[in-house]
Amino acid sequence: MSMLQVRVWRGGESGHYQEFEVPRLESQTVLDVVTYIQRSLDPTLSYRFACRVGMCGSCAMTVNGKARWTCRTHIAKVTDGDRLEIAPLNNLPVVKDLVTDMSVFFDKWAAAKGRFQGTQTRKDDFARVSPESRQRKLVDEAIECIGCGVCYSACDVVSWTPDYLGPAALNRAWTLYNDVRDIDQKARLAAIAGDAGCHACHTQMNCTERCPKQLSPTAGISGLKRAVLAAALKGEL
Amino acid sequence: MVVSEFIVPGRSPMSARTQVLLWGAQRISAMVLALCVIAHLVTMIYAVRNGLSGAEILGRTRGNVALAGFYALFVAAVAVHAPIGLRTFLSETFEWRGRALDAAILVFGVLLALWGWRAVYAVFGG
Numbered sequence: 001m002s003m004l005q006v007r008v009w010r011g012g013e014s015g016h017y018q019e020f021e022v023p024r025l026e027s028q029t030v031l032d033v034v035t036y037i038q039r040s041l042d043p044t045l046s047y048r049f050a051c052r053v054g055m056c057g058s059c060a061m062t063v064n065g066k067a068r069w070t071c072r073t074h075i076a077k078v079t080d081g082d083r084l085e086i087a088p089l090n091n092l093p094v095v096k097d098l099v100t101d102m103s104v105f106f107d108k109w110a111a112a113k114g115r116f117q118g119t120q121t122r123k124d125d126f127a128r129v130s131p132e133s134r135q136r137k138l139v140d141e142a143i144e145c146i147g148c149g150v151c152y153s154a155c156d157v158v159s160w161t162p163d164y165l166g167p168a169a170l171n172r173a174w175t176l177y178n179d180v181r182d183i184d185q186k187a188r189l190a191a192i193a194g195d196a197g198c199h200a201c202h203t204q205m206n207c208t209e210r211c212p213k214q215l216s217p218t219a220g221i222s223g224l225k226r227a228v229l230a231a232a233l234k235g236e237l
Numbered sequence: 238m239v240v241s242e243f244i245v246p247g248r249s250p251m252s253a254r255t256q257v258l259l260w261g262a263q264r265i266s267a268m269v270l271a272l273c274v275i276a277h278l279v280t281m282i283y284a285v286r287n288g289l290s291g292a293e294i295l296g297r298t299r300g301n302v303a304l305a306g307f308y309a310l311f312v313a314a315v316a317v318h319a320p321i322g323l324r325t326f327l328s329e330t331f332e333w334r335g336r337a338l339d340a341a342i343l344v345f346g347v348l349l350a351l352w353g354w355r356a357v358y359a360v361f362g363g
Contacts, residue, residue, distance in 0.1 A: 160329035194256035195328070225260070232257040 002082065004075065006033055008045065009087040012094050017085070018042075030063050030070035030078065034086060034098065047098040054212065057148035061098050062087040067153040069212040089153035105149050108165045113191045114172040117184035127181050135178040142175045142220050144213045151207035151217055163196035167207035167217035170198050174220030177227060189224075189231050198224040250336050259321050266318035273311040298360050305361035312353030320346035 002024045007017040020037050031049055038045040049059035054072040061070050064078050064085050075084065092100035120127065129136050151167040152158055158166050165173075173192050176182050192198050198221045207217040231237050251259075284294070298304060324342045327333045 157329075190253060194253035195334075197253070199257060199260040200325075228257050229261045232254045232261070235254075237254040237257065 004033065005083050006037065007083075007085045008034070008037060008098070009094075010045075010097055012096055015094075015097075017087075024075070024082065028075045030061070030068065030073045030075065030084070030086065031059050033075065033084065034061075034070065045098070046096045055146060057146035060089055060148040060150045060153070062089055062153065067150040067210055069148055069150065072212065089149055091153050091155065091158045092149065100149070102149055105152050105166070105168070106147070108169040109147075109172055111191060112165050112169040112173040112197075113184055113188035114169060114176065116176060116179065116182055118181050119183055120181070129180060133180075135180055138178045138220075138223070139175050142171050142215055142217075145171055145215060146213060148212065150210050150212060154206040154210040156204060156206060157200050157202060161196060161200055164200045165192060165197055167201075167221065170201075170224060171215065171217040171220045173198075174217075174224055177224065186231075186236060189228050190237055192224055193228045193232070193237055198228060201225070251339055259324075262317050263321040266314040266321075269310065269314040270318055273307070273314060276307070277311065295360065299362070301361055305357060308357045308361065309354060312350060312357060315353060316346050316350035319349060 004022045004024050006020045006022050008020060009015060010018045020041050022033050022036050022041075025032070031052065034045070034047050035049075038047065047059070047061070049071060050056040051058070052071045054069060057069070059070045060067060062068075063070065063073060064083075066078075067089055068078070070086075078084070086098065088094045088098050088100045092102060092105060095101050118127075131137075131140075145168060147168065149168070151171075155164075155167055157164050170192060173188055177185060177188060182188075194200075201218070201221045203218055203222070205216075205218045208215070208219070211217065228237065284297075320342045323345065324338060327338060327342075
């Protein structure tokens with residue numbers, strides 16, 4: 001049986017890589033490798049996962065230098081040899097081993113007004129939004145985010161400007177901006193404007209390149225830039 | 238933790254609206270620059286295709302109001318575009334942010350405009 005040589009980050013912000021040998025199996029995922037290490041080699045290894053099928057966004061890590069969802073990343077996709085390096089996500093504080101503290105990531109969703117604000121109550125009828133409308137189509141293109149943090153980890157602007165809201169929070173703001181039922185648009189545009197908001201994006205598209213759900217936060221951020229500029233010109237910011 | 242304690246979009250004392258308008262100004266000046274650079278290169282290559290001395294160039298440019306206006310616009314676009322980009326570069330690379338940066342950038346922009354227009358006057362004036 002062939003073996004994988006796996007280097008895994010151990011410790012917190014400071015730490016070191018530890019080497020493990022893991023049996024190479026057919027259709028093996030990166031998460032399978034990490035799970036094997038914890039269950040068979042070193043039970044003190046900390047990592048995070050839940051659904052194992054690409055729905056929950058819990059298991060993202062840096063694999064051979066790139067942020068990826070590990071449950072749906074086959075080993076064959078990330079290495080043609082037998083070497084694997086697994087580290088926690090970039091741009092987030094490390095709690096232990098492969099676990100990052102994602103508080104800042106989600107707090108930025110809140111800061112970007114990522115919460116739906118409607119007017120209707122449960123006693124009202126359903127809102128009618130045509131699936132063919134332009135805005136609904138824009139929402140469809142961006143709505144499948146699972147909050148894994150891969151885009152945030154891959155974004156250079158986040159590493160240069162720690163205040164920057166980041167691709168995921170702005171993608172969320174974009175879906176709500178295009179939600180015709182939402183009434184908080186003015187405050188949302190104000191929250192995402194300027195140096196630490198959507199205008200910090202350099203359109204490098206790392207987020208779009210790396211998003212495991214094939215979303216394009218870059219496209220949404222471009223839309224937000226134009227919307228905020230229009231609001232600024234009208235004096236509505 | 239309260240979000241506003243650590244995330245303040247626009248840490249600069251400049252208002253978010255001004256930051257957004259700066260972004261818009263940089264985009265528009267970029268479009269102007271793209272046209273100016275192309276026109277400048279084409280004119281230069283056309284003008285010197287058979288060799289041209291400095292005195293001959295000045296003989297043709299002096300008093301040409303249309304070309305003077307074109308280059309004055311070129312300088313204005315540079316003076317708007319470059320400082321805004323430099324402001325972003327300095328804040329991202331050296332973590333220099335705030336009022337001092339904004340003031341330095343304003344001075345840089347004014348100097349660029351003055352130097353550029355002085356050069357335009359030297360070539361087209363008189």
